[in-house]
Amino acid sequence: MAPSPPTTVRRALDWLFRDRNTGAMTVAxxxxxxxxxxxxxxxxxxxxxxxxxxxxxxxxxxxxxxxxWAADELLRGVNPWRRFLGGATILGLAALFALRHAA
Incomplete structure:
Protein backbone atom coordinates (compact mmCIF):
# COMPACT_ATOMS: atom_id res chain seq x y z
CA MET A 1 0.00 0.00 0.00
CA ALA A 2 1.47 3.37 -1.05
CA PRO A 3 1.75 6.16 1.53
CA SER A 4 -0.92 8.81 1.25
CA PRO A 5 0.11 12.22 -0.09
CA PRO A 6 0.66 14.96 2.47
CA THR A 7 -2.42 16.95 3.36
CA THR A 8 -2.71 20.66 2.75
CA VAL A 9 -2.35 21.33 6.48
CA ARG A 10 0.77 19.17 6.65
CA ARG A 11 2.32 21.00 3.70
CA ALA A 12 1.45 24.37 5.24
CA LEU A 13 3.02 23.41 8.58
CA ASP A 14 6.09 22.08 6.78
CA TRP A 15 6.45 25.34 4.87
CA LEU A 16 5.93 27.46 8.00
CA PHE A 17 8.14 25.64 10.51
CA ARG A 18 10.75 23.67 8.55
CA ASP A 19 14.32 24.99 8.90
CA ARG A 20 15.53 25.74 5.37
CA ASN A 21 19.11 24.77 6.28
CA THR A 22 18.74 21.57 8.30
CA GLY A 23 15.25 20.36 7.41
CA ALA A 24 14.33 20.17 11.12
CA MET A 25 11.09 21.61 12.46
CA THR A 26 11.96 24.84 14.29
CA VAL A 27 9.38 26.70 16.34
CA ALA A 28 11.67 28.13 19.02
CA TRP A 69 16.89 40.23 17.70
CA ALA A 70 13.76 41.05 15.67
CA ALA A 71 15.70 42.51 12.74
CA ASP A 72 18.01 39.49 12.71
CA GLU A 73 15.03 37.10 12.68
CA LEU A 74 13.26 39.11 9.98
CA LEU A 75 16.31 39.09 7.73
CA ARG A 76 17.91 35.73 8.55
CA GLY A 77 15.19 33.62 10.20
CA VAL A 78 15.47 29.91 9.39
CA ASN A 79 11.83 29.63 8.32
CA PRO A 80 8.79 31.84 7.64
CA TRP A 81 7.57 31.47 11.24
CA ARG A 82 10.77 32.95 12.64
CA ARG A 83 10.66 35.77 10.09
CA PHE A 84 7.04 36.46 11.02
CA LEU A 85 8.04 36.66 14.71
CA GLY A 86 10.76 39.16 13.84
CA GLY A 87 8.41 41.32 11.78
CA ALA A 88 5.64 41.21 14.37
CA THR A 89 8.11 42.19 17.09
CA ILE A 90 9.36 45.15 15.06
CA LEU A 91 5.76 46.29 14.49
CA GLY A 92 5.06 45.89 18.21
CA LEU A 93 8.12 47.91 19.15
CA ALA A 94 7.15 50.63 16.67
CA ALA A 95 3.64 50.79 18.15
CA LEU A 96 5.07 50.91 21.68
CA PHE A 97 7.45 53.70 20.68
CA ALA A 98 4.58 55.66 19.10
CA LEU A 99 2.42 55.25 22.18
CA ARG A 100 5.22 56.31 24.53
CA HIS A 101 5.88 59.47 22.53
CA ALA A 102 2.31 60.40 21.61
CA ALA A 103 1.76 62.43 24.75
Whole structure:
Protein backbone atom coordinates (compact mmCIF):
# COMPACT_ATOMS: atom_id res chain seq x y z
CA MET A 1 0.00 0.00 0.00
CA ALA A 2 1.47 3.37 -1.05
CA PRO A 3 1.75 6.16 1.53
CA SER A 4 -0.92 8.81 1.25
CA PRO A 5 0.11 12.22 -0.09
CA PRO A 6 0.66 14.96 2.47
CA THR A 7 -2.42 16.95 3.36
CA THR A 8 -2.71 20.66 2.75
CA VAL A 9 -2.35 21.33 6.48
CA ARG A 10 0.77 19.17 6.65
CA ARG A 11 2.32 21.00 3.70
CA ALA A 12 1.45 24.37 5.24
CA LEU A 13 3.02 23.41 8.58
CA ASP A 14 6.09 22.08 6.78
CA TRP A 15 6.45 25.34 4.87
CA LEU A 16 5.93 27.46 8.00
CA PHE A 17 8.14 25.64 10.51
CA ARG A 18 10.75 23.67 8.55
CA ASP A 19 14.32 24.99 8.90
CA ARG A 20 15.53 25.74 5.37
CA ASN A 21 19.11 24.77 6.28
CA THR A 22 18.74 21.57 8.30
CA GLY A 23 15.25 20.36 7.41
CA ALA A 24 14.33 20.17 11.12
CA MET A 25 11.09 21.61 12.46
CA THR A 26 11.96 24.84 14.29
CA VAL A 27 9.38 26.70 16.34
CA ALA A 28 11.67 28.13 19.02
CA UNK A 29 15.40 28.19 19.58
CA UNK A 30 17.71 28.62 22.54
CA UNK A 31 18.09 32.38 23.20
CA UNK A 32 20.96 34.09 21.43
CA UNK A 33 22.97 37.13 22.54
CA UNK A 34 20.31 39.78 21.71
CA UNK A 35 17.65 37.90 23.70
CA UNK A 36 19.97 37.41 26.66
CA UNK A 37 20.73 41.15 26.57
CA UNK A 38 17.01 41.93 26.36
CA UNK A 39 16.32 39.71 29.38
CA UNK A 40 19.19 41.24 31.36
CA UNK A 41 18.30 44.85 30.57
CA UNK A 42 14.60 44.17 31.24
CA UNK A 43 15.34 42.64 34.63
CA UNK A 44 17.70 45.48 35.52
CA UNK A 45 15.16 48.11 34.40
CA UNK A 46 12.43 46.43 36.42
CA UNK A 47 14.60 46.37 39.54
CA UNK A 48 15.65 50.01 39.03
CA UNK A 49 12.17 51.32 38.21
CA UNK A 50 12.24 53.85 41.05
CA UNK A 51 15.59 55.30 40.00
CA UNK A 52 14.42 57.56 37.18
CA UNK A 53 17.01 58.04 34.43
CA UNK A 54 18.80 54.76 35.12
CA UNK A 55 15.59 52.78 34.57
CA UNK A 56 14.96 54.73 31.35
CA UNK A 57 18.42 53.92 30.00
CA UNK A 58 18.07 50.27 30.94
CA UNK A 59 14.66 50.14 29.29
CA UNK A 60 16.15 51.68 26.15
CA UNK A 61 18.86 49.00 26.21
CA UNK A 62 16.16 46.31 26.43
CA UNK A 63 14.25 47.83 23.50
CA UNK A 64 17.39 48.04 21.37
CA UNK A 65 18.39 44.45 22.15
CA UNK A 66 14.90 43.24 21.24
CA UNK A 67 14.96 45.29 18.02
CA UNK A 68 18.34 43.72 17.18
CA TRP A 69 16.89 40.23 17.70
CA ALA A 70 13.76 41.05 15.67
CA ALA A 71 15.70 42.51 12.74
CA ASP A 72 18.01 39.49 12.71
CA GLU A 73 15.03 37.10 12.68
CA LEU A 74 13.26 39.11 9.98
CA LEU A 75 16.31 39.09 7.73
CA ARG A 76 17.91 35.73 8.55
CA GLY A 77 15.19 33.62 10.20
CA VAL A 78 15.47 29.91 9.39
CA ASN A 79 11.83 29.63 8.32
CA PRO A 80 8.79 31.84 7.64
CA TRP A 81 7.57 31.47 11.24
CA ARG A 82 10.77 32.95 12.64
CA ARG A 83 10.66 35.77 10.09
CA PHE A 84 7.04 36.46 11.02
CA LEU A 85 8.04 36.66 14.71
CA GLY A 86 10.76 39.16 13.84
CA GLY A 87 8.41 41.32 11.78
CA ALA A 88 5.64 41.21 14.37
CA THR A 89 8.11 42.19 17.09
CA ILE A 90 9.36 45.15 15.06
CA LEU A 91 5.76 46.29 14.49
CA GLY A 92 5.06 45.89 18.21
CA LEU A 93 8.12 47.91 19.15
CA ALA A 94 7.15 50.63 16.67
CA ALA A 95 3.64 50.79 18.15
CA LEU A 96 5.07 50.91 21.68
CA PHE A 97 7.45 53.70 20.68
CA ALA A 98 4.58 55.66 19.10
CA LEU A 99 2.42 55.25 22.18
CA ARG A 100 5.22 56.31 24.53
CA HIS A 101 5.88 59.47 22.53
CA ALA A 102 2.31 60.40 21.61
CA ALA A 103 1.76 62.43 24.75
Missing amino acids: QWPNLPLWLFAGFSLAAWSAQEQGPLASWLSLGADLALAW
